[in-house]
Amino acid sequence: MKVLLTQRKLMDFHGTELVTMELAIALKKRGHEVAVFCPRPGDITNALASNDVRTYDQITDVPWQPDVIHAHHRLPALVALSHFVETPCVYVCHGLRPWPEKPPRHPQVKTYATTSQKLATTMAVTLRLSQGAVHVVPNFVDPVRFSRVRSPKDGAPKRAVLFGQLSFPEPEVEKLRNACRDHGIQLEMIRHNSGPIRFTPELFLPDYDICFAIGRSAVEAMACGCATIPIVPQLGGELITSENFDDWAHINFSPRHFTSAAQLDGEWLSDQLGRYDPADIARVAQRVRANNSIDHAVERFEEIYRQAMAEPACDRREVDAGLTRELNRLAVDADELWEEGLRAKAADVSVSAAVLERHSEGLSELLREHRALLNAVGSKQRMLDASNLALPTRKAIERSGLFCADWYLENNPDVVGASMDPLLHYLKFGAFEGRNPSPYFDNEAFLQAHPHLRTLRISPLEFLVQGAMEEGSGFLKNWMWRLSHGTSRRLKLLSRRKAG
CATH class of the missing domain: 3.40.50.2000 (Glycogen Phosphorylase B;)
Incomplete structure (x- = not known):
């Protein structure tokens, strides 16, 4: 059969996103034609594609009429129902509290399913359905994927x-x-x-x-x-x-x-x-x-699909009326969510203001003490910080000509007030605060091209000179050639910024 699954997003490998992926792949392996409609596709679409399951973020792009819609999440389910008006739907709910999970009441939804009997009973009461109208398909696990099983040992657990x-x-x-x-x-x-x-x-x-x-x-x-x-x-x-x-x-x-x-x-x-x-x-x-194997879950869903497909087709007027009722419910829910968000923001602002007022005096005192401490250590801190920088690294950076201490201090007057060695300040802080080491080097552009350096807290100049020391002078010469070819453009950009 042709099965269309709906899912609100496919970005993270957990929750219903993972359930959708595993079900789609399992159904495909059992010979069904499977597609996924998801308005917000992500990394999981690659895993689906590698198993010959297509994902569509536009419902009009789905190339065939499904025999059944396996729906997760209210909004994408309604989109699919409004487009495939003759297709029966099985709506699967994993929780009633999250707003996107709330089950729609629509004539094309022939039956509902969930993961536990407790939730099935709650759904039946909420939706005013008869007892047993909500199927239970427990959470499943793939024994092939989870092939490693530990042997519990005697004694106290550790x-x-x-x-x-x-x-x-x-x-x-x-x-x-x-x-x-x-x-x-x-x-x-x-x-x-x-x-x-x-x-x-x-x-x-x-x-x-x-x-x-x-x-x-x-x-x-x-x-x-x-x-x-x-x-x-x-x-x-x-x-x-x-x-x-x-x-x-x-x-x-x-x-x-x-x-x-x-x-x-x-x-x-x-x-x-x-x-x-x-x-x-x-x-x-x-x-x-x-x-609780995935094979049992898929067999159960196939049985539920066949039951839904055996139900009489809906009259078009019923479908239109059902969609109108759901849009009306959505209008109410959206307005309540909007007001709830406004109340939450107002409460956050009120609490934040009270906290700031309560602690402002203490923060001011801490700031005064901090400034006094900086003034007290002054030149001693400069000497200590400078000694902490490995001598070979310092000499290599100075020889490269990529760091200009006078220019750095002139363009960063706050560093002068901090009484800190300018090169050490750049390596520890300035490189990650958008400060350039000289007029010839675009620090931010280098970090954007090598984002891992920001995570590792390695400045661009350290990266260059350490590479030269480890791989030889050719490494630095190669980078110096690249930088020199961009120098004239860099100077023009700096001149424009300064003039502006």
Whole structure:
């Protein structure tokens, strides 16, 4: 069959973006003709293209009439429905709270699907559907991709990871870190707002004894053989076992208020570690890999597609009326979002003003002390800073003629007041503040051509002279030839800026 998936963006390898990519590729491998409509394409489109799945950012560019629309996200779904007015739709919802996820009520949407029974029941009530009208297709994992499965070891766990929590507040992280430290466990954060972002969980998850995660991330962790404990800010769940697996799957492995959840502290973690059983962790891994595989998910979606396609076609007037109702709802939602944004900005400004007023006196005093300290160290700081610069590097820069101390001080009077060696100031600060070392060198243009230098905090002159010292004089001569051919134009530009 011809399947069109909709997705609001394809820029990051997580969330529904990753789900869309994996489903599209799996459907393609099963012989279906697949395309993705996404108004904001990104890096994931390359992965799709390499698997012969085309992505379109304009719905009118899709070259064929789909048999079914597998829709994620409200707005791109409505765009697809308004263009393919005779095509049935299966709308898949991964959460009701995010505004883009809210399911549309449209006659072409023949059925709905989601990842847990808890969310399916909530959707049925919200949309006024009959019980069972929302299908459940649990979060899935690709056993081939996640081929490495750790063997849980006897004894106390030593390493843990907070995985997939992109907005976990730092105070809550500190609570979790302290609880782990009290039990001799080292906690790391991956794909967290204060940790590294890595998109290959199949490679690093098997290295951890315990994984704190929810939803799809929890499923991936269990498939790798990790002891998995669902947590959200302020709420800690239970270690997933064979006994409580179904209960936690019912709520997508995510703690909820008024359910089996506790505060994140040492007592809570002690209770969970008491359930740590390597043999049972292995059984949970086998269960997830067997029952939550991507093959099972695709087979289930194919069944849902066929059911949607078997439904009677919509009357064009019904389609038009359905679209009108959805546009009316969007108008209300957009206006509420606008007002909410204005209120948030006003609150931020009010809070910021109060904070600034409260701390202005203290900041002024700190500034006065800072200036007094600079004046006190004066020439001693100049001598100390100059001595910290390696002599061969200094001599090489001076011989190159690319740094002019008098010109640098004349054009940067604040450096004079800082009582700092001008060359050292350029290397440490000026190169990254848009300051040129001489009238013959465009510092900013060099950094734009070599952006990695800004990240490494290596100034252009250091890069040039160190390259000369490592690779020989030919390296610097080559660069001097390039720079000399741009000198006359550079001088003209500087003259114009000075005149202006």
